[in-house]
Amino acid sequence: MAKFISKSENDTKLIAEKLAKKVKPNDFLAFFGGMGMGKTTFTRYFAAALGYKGETSSPTFAIVNEYRGGKLPIFHFDMYRIETFDDLYSTNFFEYCEMGGVVICEWSEIIENVLPENYIKIEISKGEDENTRIFEIEGIDL
Numbered sequence: 001m002a003k004f005i006s007k008s009e010n011d012t013k014l015i016a017e018k019l020a021k022k023v024k025p026n027d028f029l030a031f032f033g034g035m036g037m038g039k040t041t042f043t044r045y046f047a048a049a050l051g052y053k054g055e056t057s058s059p060t061f062a063i064v065n066e067y068r069g070g071k072l073p074i075f076h077f078d079m080y081r082i083e084t085f086d087d088l089y090s091t092n093f094f095e096y097c098e099m100g101g102v103v104i105c106e107w108s109e110i111i112e113n114v115l116p117e118n119y120i121k122i123e124i125s126k127g128e129d130e131n132t133r134i135f136e137i138e139g140i141d142l
Ligand SMILES: Nc1ncnc2c1ncn2[C@@H]1O[C@H](COP(=O)(O)OP(=O)(O)OP(=O)(O)O)[C@@H](O)[C@H]1O
Pocket: 006, 007, 008, 009, 011, 012, 034, 035, 036, 037, 038, 039, 040, 041, 042, 058, 106, 130, 131, 132, 133
């Protein structure tokens, strides 16, 4: 397990860049951690680090956004509004997991029982002040 303390968005960018150097096709990044922890912010920097040039946005309503054109495609899920297995199934989640891209999953807590094997766990928690975040990353050597 690797632990990083981020004291700013820029620190979070550096962590995202470190991870982007190591990911490979079909990797699954499972975010854990509550509202406003920085999951979407991390994803924006991660996508840029993989060479994606476009805009990223929170897929809270779309459930999944696709970012293509970088080194690997990124499939960005937000499970916040997923309530049933059928909801999840109808997003093509299981197909996306095997499409050779990197799947990024916000609110993994909600689908914890159907996460793929060998996922990369990114747990974010609050630090001692407003802009501090603690990142605990498991499942990949950084
Ligand atoms: N060290 C930090 N790293 C990342 N974001 C930070 C940091 N400090 C403050 N922030 C701020 O925290 C907010 C994180 O919002 P973001 O939308 O990324 O969170 P989220 O985890 O995706 O939330 P949600 O659960 O609502 O999807 C942003 O406004 C960002 O500027």
